[in-house]
Amino acid sequence: MGETGNMDAPGSGSLATINDDHVVAAYARWAPIYDWSFGAFTRRPCREAVAEMNTLPPGRIIELGVGTGISLPLYDRKHRITGVDLSREMLARARKRVAEDGLSHVEALEVMDAGALSFEDGAFDAAMAMFVITVVPDPGKVMAEMARVVRPGGTVILVSHFSVETGPRAVVERYMARFSSRLGWRPNFPIETVLGRPELRLVERRPVKSFDLFTLLRFERV
Numbered sequence: 001m002g003e004t005g006n007m008d009a010p011g012s013g014s015l016a017t018i019n020d021d022h023v024v025a026a027y028a029r030w031a032p033i034y035d036w037s038f039g040a041f042t043r044r045p046c047r048e049a050v051a052e053m054n055t056l057p058p059g060r061i062i063e064l065g066v067g068t069g070i071s072l073p074l075y076d077r078k079h080r081i082t083g084v085d086l087s088r089e090m091l092a093r094a095r096k097r098v099a100e101d102g103l104s105h106v107e108a109l110e111v112m113d114a115g116a117l118s119f120e121d122g123a124f125d126a127a128m129a130m131f132v133i134t135v136v137p138d139p140g141k142v143m144a145e146m147a148r149v150v151r152p153g154g155t156v157i158l159v160s161h162f163s164v165e166t167g168p169r170a171v172v173e174r175y176m177a178r179f180s181s182r183l184g185w186r187p188n189f190p191i192e193t194v195l196g197r198p199e200l201r202l203v204e205r206r207p208v209k210s211f212d213l214f215t216l217l218r219f220e221r222v
């Protein structure tokens with residue numbers, strides 16, 4: 001897997017480069033400790049986002065960057081869930097969870113690049129990506145792929161950290177950005193990177209707790 005390059009966010013300068021190898025290496029390290037470290041920190045926003053999916057009529061949902069599958073037990077059993085992730089180590093933990101917890105609403109878990117999905121256009125009623133869009137090598141491709149595989153009228157939900165322009169947090173984010181490839185995510189990631197796509201109409205934007213660091217975005221597939 002090679003370098004997939006940068007995408008420029010409007011008015012933000014270049015995003016730090018992360019490639020697939022960085023991601024795979026970073027999440028092979030994270031996998032054994034993910035659930036009780038970053039995963040514990042993000043449990044509340046994860047619950048909020050899945051609760052929003054659970055208000056939708058029964059449908060097929062794809063979760064991109066499903067990781068160790070922390071979210072999977074939270075989905076209502078009326079839905080059928082497909083999860084994809086680039087990291088075999090993270091996905092192995094998701095598979096174990098599905099088997100141990102008898103999560104029969106999980107249809108498939110596949111090693112796959114969220115920027116090059118093997119599914120047909122409109123194959124899903126909804127797509128979810130939690131704490132993923134700042135991590136992928138090419139966020140523009142992933143947004144385009146989410147829009148492609150969700151049917152018109154369907155739902156796309158993103159939960160992510162987005163960077164701020166001013167104040168102490170902005171200083172910290174800009175400083176940390178130089179370690180993006182090592183961290184496997186981009187601390188400096190403006191929200192504009194994911195907005196303004198004609199096929200995804202923004203219908204909701206709200207902060208979700210933990211520590212006011214995360215934002216939930218809900219789009220309707222036009």
Ligand SMILES: C[S@@+](CC[C@H](N)C(=O)[O-])C[C@H]1O[C@@H](n2cnc3c(N)ncnc32)[C@H](O)[C@@H]1O
Pocket residue numbers: 023027038039042046064065066067068069070071084085086087090112113114115129130131132135136137
């Ligand atoms: C911070 S973790 C979030 C995991 C999960 N969504 C959660 O909330 O617990 C980011 C996940 O995105 C995955 N990932 C990164 N780039 C990816 C890509 N291009 N395609 C699919 N998954 C990717 C990583 O392997 C990792 O499992």
